[in-house]
Amino acid sequence: MKFIPYESRFKAGEILAEFILSKNPVIKKIISNKIENVFLFAIPNGGVPVAEGFCSVLKLNFDVLIVRKIKIPYNTEAGFGSVTTDGTVLINEVLLSRLTLSENSIKSSIETTKREIRERIEFYNKNTDVESSYKSFINN
Incomplete structure (x- = not known):
């Protein structure tokens, strides 16, 4: 390539x-x-x-x-899910099942990510529900 x-x-x-x-x-x-x-x-x-x-x-x-990945604690470049501005948590269940993370570790990573989202929203002075006002979108 x-x-x-x-x-x-x-x-x-x-x-x-x-x-x-x-x-x-x-x-x-x-x-x-x-x-x-x-x-x-x-x-x-x-x-x-x-x-x-x-x-x-x-x-x-x-x-x-604003979307943030939920970082794998021992490899912060990789993630096992993401969090959106409205707090929706999306988990890659297949990947998570292969990781040896405790329930506390998973919850901690999610809470850290939610805090990062709140900080980003504040930084960008972003109204969190503004996305719902858009009528058309192009993906891919």
Whole structure:
């Protein structure tokens, strides 16, 4: 696999938008019809500058979607689930069944993640139920 370095995440977002626009007829139709209430959700930790570049090309708005992984205590780069802004906890049950984590360790990791979500919400001054107001979305 060949990796292409970009001058910035913003520029990478612009290039990604051009590429998707050239390859995806659904996106092309949405953009050309100027459908309202289409937003891109950016995930912090690198996603916001990419979203800015992407949306600048496609003339879309974006918002920050705060989701945090539930970290495996002995490997904080990996996670066994995630937590959303409304407190929903999603667990990868298959992975969790393979880990040797105690119930207390699992609960502690989830609570730590919920606290991180609250801190992110405060940092971004984010209304937690704003996502429900969007009408159209594009995934994948």
